[in-house]
Amino acid sequence: MRVYLPDGRALDLPEGATAKDVARALGPAWEREAVGALVDGELYDLLKPLPQGAKVRLLTEKDPEYQRLFRHTLAHVLAQAVKEHFREKGYDPESVKLGVGPVIEKGFYYDIDAPEPLSEEDLPALEERMRAILRRDLPLRRFVLSREEALARYRGKDPYKTELILEIPEGEEISFYQQGEGEEGFTDLCRGPHVPSTGRIPPHFRLTHVAGAYFRGDERRPMLQRVYGVAFRTAEELKEYLWQLEEAKRRDHRRLGRELELFLIDPVVGKGLVLWLPRGNAIREELMAFMREEQVRRGYQLVTTPHIGSLELYKTSGHYPYYAESQFPPISFQERGEEEEYLP
Structure with missing residues (x-):
C-alpha cells in the first residue's frame, strides 16, 4: 500500500500498515517521538490501520492533538483503576460494569455501575492507582472482533457494553483497546484513538467530582456514576485550572446569596426557585426601577400582558x-x- 507525507513524498508500506509503521520508516527519532497521526485530516493513533492512498502527518507531544489522545487513554486508566479498587475490596472485577468514557473539554469522564457507590473521598485513592498505572507504562494494543465474538465478551456480564455493540451498524468494525496483560491489564470496547502506552500520559490530572448520569442520557434507564477528571500537558496548566475552579466556587452566587443574606433557595419550595430576602429584594427593586427609567428615557412604551x-x-x-x-x-x-x- 502507498501513503503520502505532508511534503508530497510517497511511502510504500505493507498492507495493514499503521502510523507506527510510518514513524518506523522515517527513522529512530520519529519512531521515538510519534504519538499519533492526522490521516486525511482525521485523528488516528499509531495502532489503527491506514487506508490506501492516505495523507499522513505524524504527531508528537508538541502538537495540540496530543491532549485528545492522552485524555482518552486516561478515561481507560480511570476505568482500570476503578476495577482494581473494587477487586482489592474483595469484589469480582466483572461486577464493575462500564458505560462510556469519552474525552470532553479539559478532560474526560467515565460512566460506571459499581457494586458500591463511589464518593468524593474515593477520588484521591483512585488518582494514586491511576498514577501507578502510568508508571507501569503499559503498552496499548488494538484488535478487532466479529460481532459474535464481541458480544460473547459481555453478554450476561455487562448490559451496557452489550447494548453498545448491538447498536454498531452491520459491517462496521468493532474494535477494542487493551493496556497490559491479564490481571495487570484492562480491555475496553473503543474506537480510539489513544497514546501508544500509559507511560506517554502526562501525570498532570485530577479527578474532580462524582455525579449521577442516566445511561445514554435517558431518565428511564439505570442511573450510573459519572467520575469526572481534568488533564493537561503541564503542571502549570493544571494548577491554573484548579485555581480558576476555586475562584469560581468563591464567587458562586448560591453561596454569596446565602452568606450576604440576599436570597435563599430551599428544596421545599423547589430547585432553583429564589426566595428574595429584604437585602436582595432591595437590590432587585433598584435594578427594576433603573431598567424602567432607562426604557422610558429611550422612548419605549411599557405594556403589561396576562400571565396566562x-x-x-x-x-x-x-x-x-x-x-x-x-x-x-x-x-x-x-x-x-x-x-x-x-x-x-
Whole structure:
C-alpha cells in the first residue's frame, strides 16, 4: 500500500500498515517521538490501520492533538483503576460494569455501575492507582472482533457494553483497546484513538467530582456514576485550572446569596426557585426601577400582558402542537361549565 507525507513524498508500506509503521520508516527519532497521526485530516493513533492512498502527518507531544489522545487513554486508566479498587475490596472485577468514557473539554469522564457507590473521598485513592498505572507504562494494543465474538465478551456480564455493540451498524468494525496483560491489564470496547502506552500520559490530572448520569442520557434507564477528571500537558496548566475552579466556587452566587443574606433557595419550595430576602429584594427593586427609567428615557412604551393565555392562542402561534409535552398542562374550568382552557 502507498501513503503520502505532508511534503508530497510517497511511502510504500505493507498492507495493514499503521502510523507506527510510518514513524518506523522515517527513522529512530520519529519512531521515538510519534504519538499519533492526522490521516486525511482525521485523528488516528499509531495502532489503527491506514487506508490506501492516505495523507499522513505524524504527531508528537508538541502538537495540540496530543491532549485528545492522552485524555482518552486516561478515561481507560480511570476505568482500570476503578476495577482494581473494587477487586482489592474483595469484589469480582466483572461486577464493575462500564458505560462510556469519552474525552470532553479539559478532560474526560467515565460512566460506571459499581457494586458500591463511589464518593468524593474515593477520588484521591483512585488518582494514586491511576498514577501507578502510568508508571507501569503499559503498552496499548488494538484488535478487532466479529460481532459474535464481541458480544460473547459481555453478554450476561455487562448490559451496557452489550447494548453498545448491538447498536454498531452491520459491517462496521468493532474494535477494542487493551493496556497490559491479564490481571495487570484492562480491555475496553473503543474506537480510539489513544497514546501508544500509559507511560506517554502526562501525570498532570485530577479527578474532580462524582455525579449521577442516566445511561445514554435517558431518565428511564439505570442511573450510573459519572467520575469526572481534568488533564493537561503541564503542571502549570493544571494548577491554573484548579485555581480558576476555586475562584469560581468563591464567587458562586448560591453561596454569596446565602452568606450576604440576599436570597435563599430551599428544596421545599423547589430547585432553583429564589426566595428574595429584604437585602436582595432591595437590590432587585433598584435594578427594576433603573431598567424602567432607562426604557422610558429611550422612548419605549411599557405594556403589561396576562400571565396566562387561551389555549387557542398557543394553537394559533404553533407552540402547543409542537411543544405540548414540554409545556405546563392546560388550566381547565370545565367543572364550572367553561369550555375554554388556558396555558401559563
